[in-house]
Amino acid sequence: MATVELRFSALPEHVRTARLVAAAVARRAGVDEAVLDEVRLAVGEACTRAVGLHQSSGVTEPVRVALIEDEKQFSIEVGDEAPRAAPGDRAPGVGLGDGDDAEGEDEMGLAVISGLVDDVEVTAGESGGLIRMSWPTTPAPLVP
Template identity: 45%
Template sequence: MPTVTLRFSPMAEHVRTARLVAVSVARRAGFGEDQLDEIRIAIGEACARAVAGGALQTAAGPAVGLVDMRLCDDRDGLDVTVVQCDVHGEPLVAGPGPLATEDPLSLALMAGMADSSGQAGTSGGLRLSWKLSSGDAVGARAF
């Protein structure tokens, strides 16, 4: 089960990079173009929520902390977790946090795009999953 981990500063300009990485992993896993758009939208929303809700503000003003995105692909599909972390990579929230509980419209959008979604363990982050159906495979997997 190949895993890709991307950690980035909670800045809006990094959400695009996270979407690009997620689509690249999904494409390599064999998802078709129709599902890549759904993955792009859901990952963008999850990372944007983490950026908006996970940044710790310092007295000087700039945001500190990290957003941790992990993508695991196997022969059955793609699992993604997005968690808000402190500067050391430790989750900010123990239990349901703002990433998993606020903005029901955003949660509904992600739930509609992913095959399954929910809270990522006790970290308060989000977990999104897509299953690869036999008709989705677009070719050999390149590693």
């Protein structure tokens, strides 16, 4: 198993770099060419979401991206350090109002990712969140 790790400051201009690196590593891992645009878009959405969460929470830690090559699949993990409470942990009325726009954008980004990636897992808690996405790979042909 090979892993490429990226860490970047939570600035929107770094999302493009993460997308380009993810597509290059996915291609090398054997992800089908027809799926590479989906990989780029999903990574862009996940990284944009992480950047937004860092900026809105005042988190100065970098956004983390891990690109993981396994025998039969390629996975990408996008992690953030923005603390979030579970929806049931909010007091009545807390998180309503101006925060609804941010929550709506967050939900939209997750919906886009779910539409692009068949195998996606989203976790979040007090220490941040993680989006894990996976795609099947095809083995490289053997050269005689």
